[in-house]
Amino acid sequence: MNIAVFGTGAVGQIISEKLVELGHTVVIGTRNVADTLARTKPDGFGRPAFGEWHKTHPAVRFDTYDKAAASATIIINATNGSGTLPALAQAHPKNLAGKILLDISNPLDHSQGFPPTLFVSNTDSLAEQIQRTYPDLKVVKSLNTMTAFVMVNPALLAGHHHVFMSGNDPAAKASVKELLSSFGWPLQDIIDLGDITTARGTEQLLPIWIRLWGALKTPIFNFSIALGKAG
Amino acid sequence: MNIAVFGTGAVGQIISEKLVELGHTVVIGTRNVADTLARTKPDGFGRPAFGEWHKTHPAVRFDTYDKAAASATIIINATNGSGTLPALAQAHPKNLAGKILLDISNPLDHSQGFPPTLFVSNTDSLAEQIQRTYPDLKVVKSLNTMTAFVMVNPALLAGHHHVFMSGNDPAAKASVKELLSSFGWPLQDIIDLGDITTARGTEQLLPIWIRLWGALKTPIFNFSIALGKAG
Numbered sequence A, B: 001m002n003i004a005v006f007g008t009g010a011v012g013q014i015i016s017e018k019l020v021e022l023g024h025t026v027v028i029g030t031r032n033v034a035d036t037l038a039r040t041k042p043d044g045f046g047r048p049a050f051g052e053w054h055k056t057h058p059a060v061r062f063d064t065y066d067k068a069a070a071s072a073t074i075i076i077n078a079t080n081g082s083g084t085l086p087a088l089a090q091a092h093p094k095n096l097a098g099k100i101l102l103d104i105s106n107p108l109d110h111s112q113g114f115p116p117t118l119f120v121s122n123t124d125s126l127a128e129q130i131q132r133t134y135p136d137l138k139v140v141k142s143l144n145t146m147t148a149f150v151m152v153n154p155a156l157l158a159g160h161h162h163v164f165m166s167g168n169d170p171a172a173k174a175s176v177k178e179l180l181s182s183f184g185w186p187l188q189d190i191i192d193l194g195d196i197t198t199a200r201g202t203e204q205l206l207p208i209w210i211r212l213w214g215a216l217k218t219p220i221f222n223f224s225i226a227l228g229k230a231g
Helices: A009-023 A031-038 A051-055 A065-070 A081-091 A126-133 A172-185 A198-205 A206-216 B010-021 B034-036 B050-055 B065-070 B081-091 B125-133 B170-183 B196-203 B204-214
Strands: A002-006 A025-030 A063-064 A074-077 A098-104 A138-142 A163-167 A190-194 A221-227 B002-006 B023-028 B063-064 B074-079 B101-103 B138-142 B163-167 B190-194 B221-227
Touching: A002 A009, A002 A081, A002 A206, A002 B170, A009 A025, A009 B081, A025 A031, A025 A190, A031 A051, A031 A063, A031 B002, A031 B050, A063 A098, A063 B101, A065 A081, A074 A081, A074 A172, A081 A098, A081 A126, A098 A126, A098 A172, A098 B101, A126 A138, A126 A198, A138 A198, A138 B050, A163 A172, A163 A198, A172 B163, A190 A198, A190 B204, A198 B010, A198 B204, A206 B190, A206 B196, A206 B221, A221 B204, B002 B010, B002 B081, B023 B034, B034 B050, B063 B065, B065 B081, B065 B221, B074 B081, B074 B170, B081 B125, B101 B125, B101 B170, B125 B196, B138 B170, B163 B170, B163 B196, B204 B221
Parallel strands: A002 A025, A002 A074, A025 A063, A074 A098, A098 A138, A163 A190, B002 B023, B002 B074, B023 B063, B074 B101, B101 B138, B163 B190
Antiparallel strands: A138 A163, A221 B221, B138 B163
């Protein structure tokens, strides 16, 4: 499948590595190709700068948002939440219409220090903002409630744990379910919460996710839903 | 122990039943004793009206907020979120100073229909509002992320699952931990998230909790945190 990944940070890199491993044709989108390649500093978590990473992952194409979107069937939004709507604007509506957008971003606002807050929440969500702005895009929110290493390798964790999904288009959700399944997610561990407004719920998991990271001293964890004993 | 439970709804009733079973002296607080006893309609979930329930639970005393608080060591806030600050105002600061408030409420706003939103969230929380209003009260937020039947009987669910705790006073948190342990919570399943600001995280679990109730078609579930495989 032709997949575009928006976002050049750790999440975009880790997702792209997995997609290439699964045999997909992957193009990473960015605002300005030359600017992104000129970055040389590793990120705060020790991931290499994009230019360094890209040298060792030549199978991943790299292009502007509009060209990346034009060639893709599915677009994965792994930008910072605040970069999402600007990135989609640069991708241009004509390259988005009818496509699936798997939105794995979160509306984190780091401007006031730690802990980050959400720049949209409660009565709205980033996923809904995207869907309202691009009604022809099939937005599916998923994977946004865990670290990228768990997104692409759920077997990292012990026992069953869950990934949530929100979206208005049943066929788009079925396609994303297949993709998640190829990442290693058992179908029974994918919980379809309903339409795109249910993304308010998963985006509002971020505040406790950040505090759990502090309490557990590792980002390698995930939410699981415990159910009543059978019988 | 002398425990006051604020709130006459299903949550207050279920918690009080458990506390009596454990041998505590329990008094339920309300705004107006006569008005509450005069209610005859069952609630939306088929729980009996308070007056009916109270007839079958004579061990539970029933009094105004101020008198209930005056006799208690621990106060459990099981009011509707919107009723919390008015209830505490009626309890009077002199009856609250130095006491532990176990806050199990949530700031749900049902005024705009389904799904409810939160009347405080993101940059603040109901627990923080309480703590700011009554600096001498030792507020511990816990149990607010599950249905009352699970609060008092965690063994209802299969496997390990978790209860979160937020608060500024370590001794108050230790007392609440003991109480949770007496309800059946294994100590390793109680996650201390940190100070009272971490209650923003647990209160913001409500939006997904409500959607999970819809998706799973039962309120008998809870959040569990899956960790990396040992070794």
